[in-house]
Amino acid sequence: MDTDTVVIGAGVVGLAIARALACAGREVIVLEREPAIGLATSSRNSGVIHAGIYYPADSLKARLCVRGKALLYEFCASRGVRHARCEKLIVAATDADAIMLRGFERSAALNGAGDIRRLTAGEVSALEPEVRCVAALHSLTTGIVDVHELMLMLNAEIEASGGQVVLNTAMLRAEVNGGGFCLTLADPVETRITCRELVNSAGLDATSVATRIIGLDPRHVPPTHFARGHYYTLRGAAPFRRLVYPLPEGGGLGIHATLDLSGRVRFGPDVQWIDRIDYGFGPDRRGEFAAAIRRYYPSLDPARLAEDYTGIRPKIYGPGEPASDFRIDGPATHGVKSLVNLFGIESPGLTSALAIGETVATLLAA
Numbered sequence: 460m461d462t463d464t465v466v467i468g469a470g471v472v473g474l475a476i477a478r479a480l481a482c483a484g485r486e487v488i489v490l491e492r493e494p495a496i497g498l499a500t501s502s503r504n505s506g507v508i509h510a511g512i513y514y515p516a517d518s519l520k521a522r523l524c525v526r527g528k529a530l531l532y533e534f535c536a537s538r539g540v541r542h543a544r545c546e547k548l549i550v551a552a553t554d555a556d557a558i559m560l561r562g563f564e565r566s567a568a569l570n571g572a573g574d575i576r577r578l579t580a581g582e583v584s585a586l587e588p589e590v591r592c593v594a595a596l597h598s599l600t601t602g603i604v605d606v607h608e609l610m611l612m613l614n615a616e617i618e619a620s621g622g623q624v625v626l627n628t629a630m631l632r633a634e635v636n637g638g639g640f641c642l643t644l645a646d647p648v649e650t651r652i653t654c655r656e657l658v659n660s661a662g663l664d665a666t667s668v669a670t671r672i673i674g675l676d677p678r679h680v681p682p683t684h685f686a687r688g689h690y691y692t693l694r695g696a697a698p699f700r701r702l703v704y705p706l707p708e709g710g711g712l713g714i715h716a717t718l719d720l721s722g723r724v725r726f727g728p729d730v731q732w733i734d735r736i737d738y739g740f741g742p743d744r745r746g747e748f749a750a751a752i753r754r755y756y757p758s759l760d761p762a763r764l765a766e767d768y769t770g771i772r773p774k775i776y777g778p779g780e781p782a783s784d785f786r787i788d789g790p791a792t793h794g795v796k797s798l799v800n801l802f803g804i805e806s807p808g809l810t811s812a813l814a815i816g817e818t819v820a821t822l823l824a825a
Contacts, residue, residue, distance in 0.1 A: 460638075460639050460653045460654055460655050461652045461653045461654065462486045462487070462488050462652065462653075462654050462655075463480075463485040463486040463487065463654065463655050463656060464477075464480050464485050464486070464487045464488070464654055464655065464656040464657070464658065464823070465487075465488050465489075465490060465640070465642060465652070465654040465656070465657050465658070466480070466487060466488070466489045466490070466658045466660055467489075467490050467630055467657075467658065467659050467660060467661050467668055468489075468490075468491065468659070468660040468661040468662055468664070468665075468668075469489050469490075469491035469493075469496040469497065469614075469624050469626070470496070470497050470499060470500055470501040470610075470660070470662050471497055471501040471606060471609060471610050471613070471808070471809055471812045472501075472660050472662070472801065472804055472808055472811075472812045472815055472816075473489060473491075473658075473660035473661075473662075474489065474496065474497075474610055474613035474614055474617065474624075474812075475613055475812035475813050475815060475816035476658055476660055476815060476816045476819045476820075477489045477613075477617050477622055477624075477658075477816075478613050478616050478617050478620070478622075478816060479813075479816030479817055479819065479820040480622075480656075480658075480816075480819070480820055480823070481616070481617050481620035481621060481622040482616070482620050483820055483824075485622075485656075486621060486622065487617065487620075487621075487622035487623075488622065488623055488624075488625060488652075488654070489617065489622065489623070489624040489625065490625055490628050490629070490630055490642075490644070491624060491625065491626050491627075491628065492627070492628065492629035492645075492664075493626065493627070494626055494627050495626065496610050496611075496614055496624060496626070497606070497607070497610045499662055499663055499771070500662050500663060500770060500771065500772065500773065500805070500808070501606060501610060501662075501809070502606060502607065503738070503768060503769065503770030503771070504606070504770050504806070504809060505603075505690075505715075505717045505725070505727070505728070506603050506604055506605070506606050506717070506719065506809070507547075507601065507602070507603055507702065507717060507809070507810070508528055508531055508532070508542065508544075508601060508602040508603060508604055508809075508810050509524055509528065509601060509806070509807040509810045510524075510525075510528065510547070510567065510572040510573050510575070510598045510600045510601045511524040511525040511528065511567070511570045511571065511572035511573070511807070511810075512549070512563050512566060512567040512570070512572050512575065512596070512598060513563065513566065513707060513712070514566065514570060514784075514807075515566070515784075516566060516569040516570060518784045518785075519784050519785040519786075519787065520784055520785055520807060520811070521566075521569075521570040522570075522814075523785065523807075523811035523814040523815055523818065524570075524807040524810050524811050524814075525570055525571050525572060525573075526811075526814040526817075527807070527810045527811035527812060527813050527814035527815070528573075528600065528810050530813035530814055530817075531604065531609075531810060531812070531813055532544075532602070534609075534612075534813060535604060535609065538612050540604065540605060540608045540609050540612050541604070541605040541608055541720050542602055542603065542604040542605065542720075543602055543603055543720060544599070544600065544601070544602040545601070545602055545603055545700070545701055545702060545718055546597065546598060546599050546601055546602075546701045546702070547597075547598040547601035547701060547702040547703070547704060548578070548583060548586070548587065548590065548592075548595045548596070548597055548598075548701055548702070548703050548704065549563060549595060549596040549598070549704045549705075549706070550583065550590060550592035550594075550595045550703060550704065550705060550706075550755045551592055551593050551594045551595065551706065552591075552592055552593070552705065552706075552754045552755060553593060554593055556593070556594075556706050557593050557594040559706055560577070560594055560595070560596055560706075563596060564577060564596060567596070567598075572598070572600070573598070573599065573600035574598070574599040574600055575596055575597070575598055575599075576596070576597040576599070577594065577595075577596060577597075578594065578595045578596070578597050579594060580592055580593050580594065582595075583595045586700075586701065587698075587699050587700065587701060587703065589698040589699060589756055589758060590699065590703055590755055590756060591755060591756070591757050592755055601702060603702075603717065603718060603719065603720060604809070605720055606809065628644055628645075628646065629644070629645040630642055630643070630644060630645065630668060630671065631643045631644060631645040631649060631671070632671045632672075632673060633657060633671065633672045633673065634672075634673045634674060635672070635673065635674030635675075635795060635798075636653065638655065638796075639653055639654055639655040639656070639657075639797065640653065640654050640655075640656075640657045640672075640797075640798070641653050642654065642657075655797055656797040656798075656799075656823050657672070657797065657798050657799075658798075658799045658801075658819060658823075659672070659798075659799070659800045659801060660801045660804070662773055662804060663683070663685070663736055663771060663773045665683065665773065665800065665801060665802050665804075666680055666681065666682060666683040666802065667683075669800050669802075672795075672798070674795060675793060675795055675798065675800075676793060676794070679788060679792060679793040679800070680800075681775045681786065681802050681803070682775070682777075683773050683774070683775060683802070683803075684732065684773075684774045684775070684776065684777045684778075685732070685733045685734070685735065685736060685771050685772070685773065685774070686711070686730050686731065686732055686733070686771065686772045686774050686805075687728075687730075687731045687732075687733050687737070687738075687769055687770070687771050688711065688727055688728020688729055688730060688731070688769060688770050688771070688772065689727055689728055689729055689731070689740060689741075689744055689748075689766075689769050690725050690726065690727035690728055690767040690768050690769065690770070691725070691726045691727060691744075691745065691748055691764040691765060691766060691767055692723060692724070692725050692726075692764070692765045692766075692767045693716075693723070693724040693725070693726065693763050693764060693765075694763045694764075694765055695763055697718065697722050697723065697724045698724065698756065698758075699716055699718070699724060699756075700718075701718075702715065702716060702717050702718060703715060703716040703755060703756070704716075705751070705754060705755055709730045711728060711729070711730040711772075712806070713751070714726055714727060714728070714729055714748055714751040714752060715727075716752070716756070725767060726748060726752055726764070727748075727767075728769075728770060729744070729747070729748070729751075732777070732778050733771070736771060738768075738769050738770075738771070739769070740766050740768075740769055743766075745761050745764050746761070748761075748764060749761040749764065772805040772806070773802075773803060773804065773805055774803060774805055775802050775803035776803075783803055784803070785801070785802075785803055785804055785808075785811075785815075786800070786801065786802040786803050787799065787800075787801050787815065787818055787819065787822070788800045788801075788802070789822035789823075789825070790822075790825075797823060799819050799822055799823065801815070801819075
């Protein structure tokens with residue numbers, strides 16, 4: 460074999476997986492079709508370190524989020540990756556919404572999401588005078604991270620352990636080949652490389668990659684649905700010192716207010732189901748954004764909203780369908796030795812990345 464393991468996809472999750480495997484002594488190659496690491500989902504999100512509040516008890520999302528949060532804070536602190544525990548408020552705009560907060564409070568407790576407090580409207584106003592609500596949950600372990608710095612550090616540790624990240628290189632197809640895999644690369648001469656283990660962490664392209672693995676039963680390949688989210692920056696001084704989230708809706712966590720490490724406020728994302736990968740911003744959406752934001756920030760001046768960017772989430776459920784868990788499919792699921800496919804790795808994928816790396820390493824060691 461040319462190498463022990465090939466990981467497809469150099470987003471934050473693929474890099475975390477490759478780092479875990481390289482640190483365990485494997486020779487690892489990461490293939491990335493783009494000209495730089497993390498150009499898709501990893502660099503087009505809110506950069507939030509989630510606490511683990513929203514997810515069903517004992518789901519992969521719940522377990523990996525809580526474990527990943529602890530690992531991520533330790534990793535960033537020990538490596539000097541910029542981050543901040545800025546806290547978060549999940550706000551209820553109405554009495555009916557306040558009833559829903561009880562459910563999130565229970566799930567947070569079951570998941571071990573850390574220090575969560577229920578606040579009255581007055582207590583919220585004391586913390587964030589610009590926020591209006593009838594009640595809120597206050598998460599003290601939610602934070603933000605510089606995703607680019609994080610990915611650069613993961614990449615550096617892969618290389619320090621003898622691995623390599625190869626850019627501008629897509630996989631054309633892979634064949635199950637005796638004790639491993641033979642990959643054909645999408646270059647002018649269709650270079651072929653062999654490996655003992657193959658990890659598909661291609662994010663938005665994970666379904667497409669899986670369909671090109673000859674020997675994998677198509678029944679184990681779910682469809683991917685694309686949900687585009689738009690982000691607006693707030694010009695001028697920040698009205699909040701914490702993240703502010705409404706209740707989740709429509710396949711997302713609602714149009715929320717997040718901070719970056721410079722203190723700038725960003726609103727988003729919304730959820731727009733699309734048929735293909737397209738990062739275009741499209742028509743002005745400030746009206747619908749302003750209506751959603753004013754439910755918790757009534758003094759918003761829409762003229763302060765400026766288009767920022769869009770991101771696309773790889774979901775394995777479609778419009779109107781119930782949210783699904785992460786899928787990390789190892790040999791016990793699909794029957795192909797030394798193959799791991801990851802599907803539907805959306806939020807909280809960033810928070811969970813290091814824990815996902817642990818999980819994949821364990822699957823391949825079994």
